[in-house]
Amino acid sequence: MSLWTRIFGGGASRTPEPRASFQDKGGGVVISTSQELEDALRAGSVTASGARVTPDTAMRVAAVYACVRVRSGIVANMPLHIKRRVDARTREDATDHPVWKLLRRKPNRWQTPAQFKRMMQAHLILRGNAYAMIVSSRGLPQEMIPLHPDRVECKQNDDLSLVYVYTRKDGRRVELKQSEVFHLVGLTLDGVHGVSAITYARETIGLSLAQEQHGATVFKNGARVSSVLTHPNKLGKEGLEFLRASLDDYRAGGESEGKALILEEGMSVTQLAMTSEDAEWIESRKFSRTDIAMFLGVPPHMIGDTEKNTSWGTGIESQTQGFITFSAEDDLTIWEETINRDLIGDEADVYARFNRAALVRGDIKARWEAYVKALQWGVYSPDEVRALEDMNPREDGQGGQYYDPPNTAGGADKSEKDDGDEPAQPA
Structure with a gap:
């Protein structure tokens, strides 16, 4: 039986065997159907605010969605190269390697x-782990089938090897070897299982969900009380x-929107300003948004919160650079090392490497300033710069030369003058 059939089934459908029903005296949940198992796997604990927080419900919070979108987008869009070491100083693209086809095509x-990378990175952020089944042929990886983290259980044996148990939708459990699973691990406290930021930010996210529900209810009922009838x-x-x-007809909107309210029997209207409760509710929503961004490692301005920052200038630039250094670099390193361990294995001359220069791909000024400096110092040749811009080499054949660094200009003339028998005389 193939690995695919073991995991996802195949052939004629088979009705699951009936199970004996029983009562759990410990107050737990008795699971007797695949749907009950699905609900149990995706269940989350109720927070103090009364909101149930799971990775799926957390994505309904705008700040959580924005943070996951930003961090997963960097991994998804950055070019990933599979390189081969030719010698101590030479590298080349390993386009003939099967991992190159998996991750590039x-x-x-x-x-x-x-x-694939965006989904796996989202799983990693929301659940602390991301799994994909490695389908191999003759020892070479051919496919990577994503597995939902809620359905995977990772265990460590006495010999320190790992084993993965995947629960299929029909309730059957399939065991996978460590060599059959591509496993991304985030922040971990035991070296095996990643911890989810959603778990530790549960109360903050639950508060945000409760605040949104409260606000929706208030506006559904005609927004806050803005006047008193006497x-x-x-x-x-x-x-x-x-x-x-x-009043019901007046607050219904539609054709009544903007019309005056007619009062009878000598009634009067007194307008009310924003209450302190309203102001505290708005401020608490702002604090929740900032806390969520902090938990997920994204500067507030990158999710649209620029209230306490200028939209331009060195402050924003420094925060963006900090995000690249401390959050994006962390994600890229996790991917590179996991690819080397789970997909490339013991091939010491082949390795995975993200092209971090692509971070400034959208900033043409920064990109070309870097090219100019690389050309001046002899790091790049003109043809290499043109290749990075997806352009053909120069037609005159002069694009392969490297320019001398500025501090060596005139060095040849100086050496010729100093080659005489007499030492150079001081000026």
Whole structure:
């Protein structure tokens, strides 16, 4: 039986065997169907605010969605190279290696490399782990099939080897060897399992969800109370019913939007300013957004929170550079080392490397300033710069030469003058 069939099944469908029902005396959940198993796997704990927080519900919070989008987008869009060491100083693209095809062309039958990397990185951020089954032929990887982290259980044996148990949708459990799984691990406390930022930010995210629900309820019921109706005497039952119907029709919007409210029996209206509760609710939402960005390692300005920052200038630039250094670099290193361990293995001359220069690909000024300096110092030749810009070599054949660094200009003339028998005389 092939690995694919073991994991996802195949051939004629088979009805799961009936299970004996029983009562759990410990107050747990009794699972008897595949749907109950699905719900249990995706269940999350209820926070103090009353909101149930799971990785899926957390994505409904705008700040969480924005942070996951930013961090997963960097990994998805940055070029990933598979390199081969020719000698101590020479490297070349290992385009003949099967891992190059997986990560640059077709990781599986339905995903592009960017889709695969974006999804795996999102799993890593939201759940602390990301898994993909490695389908191999004759010892060479051919496909990478993503596995949902909620359905994978990672165990460490007594000999320190790892084994993975995948729960299929029909409830059956399949065991996978360590060599059959591509496993990305984020921050870990035991060296095996990654911890999810959602777990530790659960209360903050739950508060944000509760605040959004509260705000939606308030606006559904006609927004906050902005005025008080005062009656000089006592409003009768019939007058109260007329007033309630009039208010409901007035707050319904539509054709009534913007029209004046007609009051009867000498009633007056007193306008109210924003209450302290309203102001505290708005401020608490801002604090929640900042806390979520902190948990997920993204500067607030990158998710649209520029209230306490200038939108231009060195402050934003420094924060962006800090994000690249401390968050993006962390993600890129995790991917590179995991590819080397799980896909490339013991081939010491082949390794994975992201092209970090692509971080300034959208900034043409910064990109060309870097090219000019590289040309001046003899790091790049003109043809190498043109290749980075996806351009053909120069037609005159002069693009392969390297320029001398500025501090060596005139060095040849100086050496000729100093080659005489007499030492150079001081000026």
